[in-house]
Amino acid sequence: MNAQTHGRKIPSIGDYYSATQLRADRWSALREAVEALSRHGVEGRQGQKILASVEELFEALAPIELYWAFPGAGAFDHLRRLLENRNFEDLTTVIRRVVRALTSGAYRRRSIPLVANEADAEDYEDEGALAPEARALGRPYFEIMIVDHVNEHQERFLKSSLQRMRRPEDPFIYEAVIVPSLEDALIGILFNHNVQAVVVRPGLTLKSRNTLEILNKYLRRVGEEEDVDALEPSDYGPEACRLIAKVRPELDAYLVTDRSAEEIAGLDLGRCRRVFYNQEDFLELHLNLLRGVNRRFKTPFFNALKEYSRQPTGVFHALPISRGKSISRSHWIQDMGAFYGPNIFLAETSATSGGLDSLLEPRGPIKEAQELAARAFGAKQTFFATNGTSTCNKIVVQALVRPGDIVLIDRDCHKSHHYGMVLAGASVVYMESYPLHPYSMYGAVPLSEIKGKLLALRAAGKLEKVRMVLLTNCTFDGIVYDVERVMSECLAIKKDLIFLWDEAWFAFARFGPTYRQRTAMNAANNLRENLKRPATAKAFEKQAKALQGAADDVWIRTRLAPPPDARVRVYATHSTHKTLTALRQGSMIHVNDQDFKGEVEQSFHEAYMTHTSTSPNYQIIASLDVGRRQVELEGFEFVQRQIESAMSIRRAVATHPLLQKYFKVLTAGDMIPAEYRESGMTSYYDPEQGWQDIWHSWAQDEFVLDPTRITLAVGGTGWDGDTFKTQILMDKYGIQINKTSRNTVLFMTNIGTTRSSVAYLIEVLVEIAKELDELLDDASRMERMAFERRVTSLVEHVPPLPDFSRFHAAFRSAEGTPAGDIRSAFFLAYDEDDCDYEELSKSLIERVEAGEELVSASFVIPYPPGFPILMPGQVISAEILAFMRALDVSEIHGYRHDLGLRVFNKAALARAANR
Template sequence: MQSMDDYYSAVQLRNDHWSTLKEATAALARDPNGERAKALSDKIEDIFDSLALVEGYWAFPGLQVFDRVRRQYNHKSYDDLAFTVQRILRALTTGAYRRRLIPLERDSVDVEEHEDEATQSLEARSLAKPYFEVMVVDNLNEHQEQWLKNNFAKLRRPEDPFHYEIVTVPSLKDALIGVLFNHNIQAIIVRPGLVLDSQVELELLKRYISQASSVDNLNALEPENYGPELCRLIAQVRPELDAYLVTERSVEEIAGLDLGICRRVFYNQEDFSELHLNILRGVQSRYNTPFFTALVEYSKQPTGVFHAMPISRGKSITRSHWIQDMGAFYGPNIFMAETSATSGGLDSLLEPHGPIKEAQELASRAFGSKQTFFATNGTSTCNKIVVQALVRPGDIVLVDRDCHKSHHYGMVLAGAQVVYLDSYPLNEYSMYGAVPLREIKHQLLQLKEQGKLDRVRMLLLTNCTFDGIVYNVERMMEECLAIKPDLVFLWDEAWFAFARFGPIYRHRTAMNAANTLRAKFRSESHAIAYEAQQKALAGADLETLLNTRLIPPPNARVRAYATQSTHKTLTSLRQGSMIHVNDQDFKGEAEASFHEAYMTHTSTSPNYQIIASLDVGRRQVELEGFEFVQRQVEAAMSMRRAISTHPKLKKYFKVLTSGDMIPEEHRESGVTSHYNPEQGWTDIWDCWQNDEFVLDATRVTLAVGGTGWDGDTFKTKILMDKYGIQINKTSRNTVLFMTNIGTTRSSIAYLIEVLVEIANDLDDLLDDASMMERRGFEKRVSNLMHELPPLPDFSRFHDGFRTDDATSEGDIRSAFFLAYDENNCDYLELDGSVKAAMESGQEVVSASFIIPYPPGFPILVPGQVVSKEILEFMRALDVSEIHGYRPDLGLRVFTQDALKQQLKANAARLKMNAERYKIT
């Protein structure tokens, strides 16, 4: 049997142990006196001991049933034992316990025993009452616990919209463990009898405790503070839950406390009826989907359509003789809900006042923002909306160069002066990491020294990156605000929407960091620390400032925006995205311009199905986001462990670790991997708390150069064409597997099977290979793993697009539109005329964006000087897709005459500005 250390989470341990217990008890029942009986008994006892540590945190089967199972074993009732375990496992696997009472007596009949929730029709499943569990925290004996459960059971009514069961735990620490283990929990009742410590001693649980607690010394708490402190701690771990506090303290004492997620306080003794109604009401508030509900109701109305969209109500399809297959494929409801109307209970996305407005407000609550806006044409548009709303022509914007192309085009539209930031390179794998904080501070301090800080408007970064590098968002914002106290932050979280619902991940999201900083800046301790640092740093040089963790002034303004591709990592139809805003100056400064930018880029005919899916996706993450993200992480961790420990796979593949993808100077914790075959699982809480960069566990980057195939070939010819496995990110020698909230353990198992088959095929191929064939294979591997062109840094903008030589910002807009006139452009061949022009002393300047896939970032932007390093990198590329490059013509560049004219025009413009503002 696998040991505790083989499991990343208690949920995996529990599921697998019940499955193993079924097999062992069935074998023992078949032959109780056989040769294997002693080994089976030892195995069963070990499983019982492991399950006993965690089973009390779930309502089903519950400790009473679990104790009954152990008694059946102790009394050697092996047939009864095997039957009970089989039925429990079946109920856990199919989810049947969520729908009905599970009979466990051997002579009982369960007509639905073989009914799997996943096999039911969507219509049948939608009619079932959703199930959840309520955790009661109180140190109760067995009789008190049964009395409490009976009181709640009496209150159930057929008309209740939901069904719930009670699970009890005795202590504050058990409650924290419970909400992290049990994804079914939606509400917590904290009673005055709770104690502090748990009786459970397990390393796995200690990791969860360290994640949950932010109190320096829980043991110093007074017993009367256990309840309020628990409500506050749970708010940090699972803020979407509801808590109800039963207390014996006076109103005056309780009023000034931070009660976290507590929705209501009951004094002296709880009213079971009121508790029941409050529990249902609290869950209902998260279950509500205003726009989806309105759209469903609209689809049921008899309506005469005398406006646009012949497809509305499906009329153009049902009346057709030629496109009935479309109607059959999609079904009728999608057409019944199609409309361009904003009446009849619906709403306008551009000017929401009804259900869309309510849906956006609920999304704001779920994601921790102050305002949230829906988008139906992807995060590319969201990025342009935010940039246009916040950036004025001439503003300086700091941008990571390897960000999504929508940001670069946004800079063109806004007329920004762009300072491109270089991420640290991972030359060995032909990919970039992220932009070090030191680099950003250096650019800001340099701009400050040149008197340009007032023109600096925004810092734009991708979090997390496509490859899974995650910033320390709070620290990044804090130190940048220490230099520029009103800096606006745009965090592109296109691939990170799920992070809000993972306790570890949440701390590195833009909205969480903004809320934390707003609270911190208001504290007296922060003001004292700021004043002390200002005295210590008086007259400090640049190097000292770069090496110091800077503290922003208490009056710094927190201005954070996050754009998220909901459809990429959560449940939404394609192009469903959100903009989250946490900007202290939004109402006073940005609201009007944001509204105009939103109007500019948002269609007047948005897809209502996408909006409805965003609404429902929000409902899902508030009620089961924790569960799904937990499973997603577990799936990725299982993949890591399976590949890292398989002897066949280690021969050709390597799972890239934090140590491979994040340089040591950015990993203060010293953590190098999520899993190490020698040491087992790594406690990643410390690195997620402190390191400058961490690696998102849900993304598994696999080095495939050892197979002799480059990343693109391995993706297309092997994974896609041969095995039907879809991925979309590769580098020269890697492929990226991204788990999501829909990834199953079966999917992981299939992937491992495929990789093993590929490894076996390679073994057979090399066994039969001639000496020359082996040399050819080894050369291909060497070219992919060792002889890689270094990734080039951003060179510089041509002087015709710059204000001076002191700082690096450039006018990308002028360069972009200068290229509209074909007389200003020419084409030069990479292997001939480009090199010749550079060797003759000419400055070769790109007239377009040049974006090779992979790696997928611009290696040249309009107005950028082509450097020797960039030319060598482009010549070494062996990818078939380079956006902006014409293989038949060459590289599009500005003519020398066009550059001379641009220099003159730029000099005249700078002179005019200097005279206008009396700048010498």
């Protein structure tokens, strides 16, 4: 469809990634068109053209509005009748109200009159523009979806019956939308982000009559894995509940049925919260709906902190800022009190002063808040942290790894893991990620590399010493693992492996159905279920016979099945503050370990006590509690919008002729080699083919690319990534980013990204491209040559990324294996007499190529790219030195520009070798 409003052609349906964006823009276009129609009438060629556009827009919106309570199918039909009756004045009035209410969110706060002669309060101020105090006074709004094939009269009866149950003291307010079929329910919960509960009634049918492609793609995601066509009518209701839990597990489901209690008790109803036996008890249903939403709305610690702040308290402990006394009595820091306001100081206290819970020994509201977080993220236990995920990583490693245990670790992971290995005294085996040489970044660790390292350790007789596999999911650049497959195949080699998944940048993923399947906690729960199935035992026994005596390369090529007695032992760390609503340093540790209670709980508690402050910031804890509430109630909506924002940027760069000259958004095909993309998908958007459905690739590829991260190649501008970040984006346009490589910059959308900020970014990129065009138009021949050389240097002459070399023999920790003891090397470097400095010169490379052995005494981490290229105890290769010389960055942690590389001298290495 290529509808055109008065004077403006709007994008076709194929231009939209999501139906939500399509809906918003179609309503806006309809308002413009009916206003033009009201002015011009239907006479003449122009009037007929506008009328055709209005009718076309109504046709586009009709299948979409079935799934929303506002304005609702009845109101939409009323608008169409106004059009048919040529009542353009009333039509214009009502559509203006609808569009303003949808845009501002006013329908969530009050009733919007949809009859033109009804008075309207005209309160259309955008929700985001209202003061927090004003918004907090209102009752949160949500929608329920009733699944039942009813006629118009029955629909009015259902809605009015629930409306009559409302009471002024209800904490929330809701409206109902009714859909006829199981398929419509699945489309609806994936499309309508306002839905918080689904009521499944006996009259539902199976199939949807909706043929709109942009909506049916939601249905295909479920249909690829579920054979709904084989269902008997009596199973539609229970199956609807199960599928709702699979697609959107945070939603409440209620089943109304006439089947016997005994039959229902034996069925999988997903997370159905209540079964009603064919009775019209609307009050009971109403109360259950409110109670179910309130279950997610509860924030036990935040509420306790608010209550504490209201109490009169005399402070006689070591916290002068508590209650704001040290500020209110001051003559010199009143500006601090004015800036922050009183509440933050009224809520400032200490666990030792009483009145609130302790993070170190939670028994009250913190304990309850952590239990709610575990439910929200699919964990068995969750622990809050107030000093970042760096600390979370060290807690988990210290709790699980003993000195001498072998840990397989991604070399390019966050430096906190490497320091954790030092503290735990682990024997480290580094695994190599696949390199992306043209962009000076690494991808992720292939499964063949992980299995190869495990099998090599088995061949060396050291498999029993292997304790943990540690990987980053997703990587900073957005590469996401098939987590369940990695764990299943590794457990086939060693059935008691522990997995630590650093999901610092992936906390939001739990709340997107596509993303959820690749999160650590979801994969752990799936594994638990799969290991119980008889088919798993049969598959393992069959494969064990086939692989008996097989060479390691056969094991690597084979998709391995886990043994049924494997233990599921999975940990994930989240930088909640990075991708969800939480104050800086607010993080979580999620645990799904079958042996936690019996084996780990005590050591975990000790590690937690070791690294957690005895004076944690209560504001951070409260923000974690509130952030959890938010994602359980609107995480789905926010994540969907986040993805939409990122996809808009992708499409803009791919289709704008000027942007294409200087920029390129790196696609899955650019960042993931073909052998790891079984689906064959290369790009989420292609200018010729349009949008690709990411669900298929996320279901089967070894690695996928997180679409919310946009890696923009900027080498074509002649600026390196760091210069483009600081001098262009930040200094000139006020756009903040924090990740670059030699020739790329990374834009990360988040749940707070708006369409306006996306539009501004695109405007800025276009302006930069225009300025470059003008600069080159006026450039001399020599200036053009200089520009082209800079571009060539950044795009073609990129230094190859170095591989991990090896640990020096003095720091090998397991004979016959590549495992290294970085702890002994780390602490040996404390003595300056054991270290020398080597200038980073060409002659140094020649010495190393000639056979001289130099060993790093410290971690060396250049920014960008931000991964360690040298560890304590690692032999320095000529390739690493060449890479460092080619780097054009000023920030290299562990390297002294005035002295050079810090290395161990020969005497120190000799002593270390003779330990």
